Amino acid sequence: MKTQAHIFYKENAMYMENVSITAIAQDIPTPFYCYSYSSISESYLDYEQAFSQLDTLICYAVKANSNQAILTSLAKLGAGADVVSEGEIRRALKAGIPANKIVFSGVAKTHSEISYALNHDILQFNVESEPELQLISELATAQDKIACISIRVNPNVNANTHAKITTGKSENKFGIPITKARDVYQYAASLPSIKVQGVDVHIGSQLTDLAPFKQAFGMVAEFVSVLRKDGHDISIIDIGGGLGINYAEDETPPNKNDYAQIVKQQLGHLQCKIIVEPGRSIVGNSGILVSKVVYVKKGEERQFLIIDAGMNDLIRPSMYDAYHQIKPINSHNDKNAYYDVVGPVCETGDTFSKNRQLPIMQATDLVAILSCGAYGSVMSSTYNTRMAAPEVMVKDDQYTIIRSRPCYEEVIKQDIIPDWV
Ligand SMILES: Cc1ncc(COP(=O)(O)O)c(C=O)c1O
Numbered sequence: 001m002k003t004q005a006h007i008f009y010k011e012n013a014m015y016m017e018n019v020s021i022t023a024i025a026q027d028i029p030t031p032f033y034c035y036s037y038s039s040i041s042e043s044y045l046d047y048e049q050a051f052s053q054l055d056t057l058i059c060y061a062v063k064a065n066s067n068q069a070i071l072t073s074l075a076k077l078g079a080g081a082d083v084v085s086e087g088e089i090r091r092a093l094k095a096g097i098p099a100n101k102i103v104f105s106g107v108a109k110t111h112s113e114i115s116y117a118l119n120h121d122i123l124q125f126n127v128e129s130e131p132e133l134q135l136i137s138e139l140a141t142a143q144d145k146i147a148c149i150s151i152r153v154n155p156n157v158n159a160n161t162h163a164k165i166t167t168g169k170s171e172n173k174f175g176i177p178i179t180k181a182r183d184v185y186q187y188a189a190s191l192p193s194i195k196v197q198g199v200d201v202h203i204g205s206q207l208t209d210l211a212p213f214k215q216a217f218g219m220v221a222e223f224v225s226v227l228r229k230d231g232h233d234i235s236i237i238d239i240g241g242g243l244g245i246n247y248a249e250d251e252t253p254p255n256k257n258d259y260a261q262i263v264k265q266q267l268g269h270l271q272c273k274i275i276v277e278p279g280r281s282i283v284g285n286s287g288i289l290v291s292k293v294v295y296v297k298k299g300e301e302r303q304f305l306i307i308d309a310g311m312n313d314l315i316r317p318s319m320y321d322a323y324h325q326i327k328p329i330n331s332h333n334d335k336n337a338y339y340d341v342v343g344p345v346c347e348t349g350d351t352f353s354k355n356r357q358l359p360i361m362q363a364t365d366l367v368a369i370l371s372c373g374a375y376g377s378v379m380s381s382t383y384n385t386r387m388a389a390p391e392v393m394v395k396d397d398q399y400t401i402i403r404s405r406p407c408y409e410e411v412i413k414q415d416i417i418p419d420w421v
């Protein structure tokens with residue numbers, strides 16, 4: 001049975017590429033994240049292929065998974081980066097992504113973050129408000145730099161995704177209403193040390209339908225024509241990220257080729273450089289979270305499969321009621337049972353799934369939670385003083401720890417006890 005690209009069963013045992021997950025778990029205590037290098041590189045190269053008819057720069061959205069090993073892998077393939085903080089700029093530069101391939105998004109860029117980005121001559125700021133524009137202009141003037149900018153427009157389009165990851169509706173904090181943006185472009189052009197070069201849009205994440213993209217890109221195309229008539233030299237359109245992946249086995253989100261076709265159809269005639277900022281669709285299905293059953297607990301109404309991974313490791317199910325497939329690492333048992341799969345954290349919301357049909361399990365059995373490569377490890381915390389799960393990368397028949405588990409002493413000693421206590 002094939003589960004995701006590069007994750008499959010061989011004689012009832014789960015493999016990632018040519019490595020048995022059981023073998024890794026004998027070496028590295030659970031829970032741990034495990035990523036397939038080949039899956040990540042193929043997803044990236046699929047983007048390149050899909051967009052080959054357009055002048056495109058793929059700026060990987062670092063927030064999806066910012067591990068240096070992943071960033072370095074993508075840097076070597078030629079990727080740029082979409083970043084949202086100074087920390088992410090530093091990560092991208094350290095991984096070898098050149099500053100002229102870095103775009104800086106986010107609604108709350110601070111004084112020091114803007115200065116840092118200006119000092120490194122990044123490709124562009126995706127500006128989200130007038131006060132931000134003004135601050136960028138002031139800092140660029142003070143630093144004797146020219147800040148290249150696109151303005152992120154909010155097209156008020158329904159992305160048909162989870163409300164918490166919708167970004168292109170007028171009630172969302174992101175971008176400048178497209179209806180108001182023409183004036184903001186005039187304002188930008190009047191400011192010193194600002195070079196207006198593009199338009200940016202990002203309407204949300206985990207989109208499983210191309211229609212909202214089509215609608216938003218159509219609006220951007222019309223807007224670019226208006227801006228050009230107003231005398232702005234628009235040479236870049238940043239279309240954001242957001243393409244969804246399949247979490248459930250039977251889901252069929254749009255593929256990268258169909259997505260690229262929509263981009264070409266809506267924006268191709270404008271002869272702009274296209275920046276695309278995919279995160280989840282590059283790393284999401286490359287990763288699993290491997291966990292061990294601690295106890296099987298029979299409640300009055302339900303049976304709990306208590307595993308050693310918790311909501312602190314993977315928050316998506318508690319935060320968005322997100323569905324993730326859960327699979328046994330060794331699938332030799334044909335008999336099934338229904339379990340609530342829960343973690344160790346003292347929160348009722350620490351639940352990965354309810355009433356999930358799985359082969360009958362017992363303590364020490366291993367499970368994999370699938371599609372955890374994006375917004376998994378990066379959103380983890382040490383809640384309940386649980387150490388962050390390590391990360392492992394597999395390539396062919398080798399695997400390496402790419403982030404180690406911190407030790408308790410390291411974490412506890414971060415706290416400082418005032419001498420007046
Ligand atoms: C500005 C911006 N670009 C790119 C992304 C990446 O989105 P995704 O991981 O859905 O491709 C996000 C996250 O939604 C974002 O906010």
Ligand SMILES: N[C@@H](CCCC[NH3+])C(=O)O
Nearest residue numbers: 063165205206316374375
């Ligand atoms: N964290 C979200 C995605 C947010 C996208 C960032 N703008 C998720 O896990 O689905």
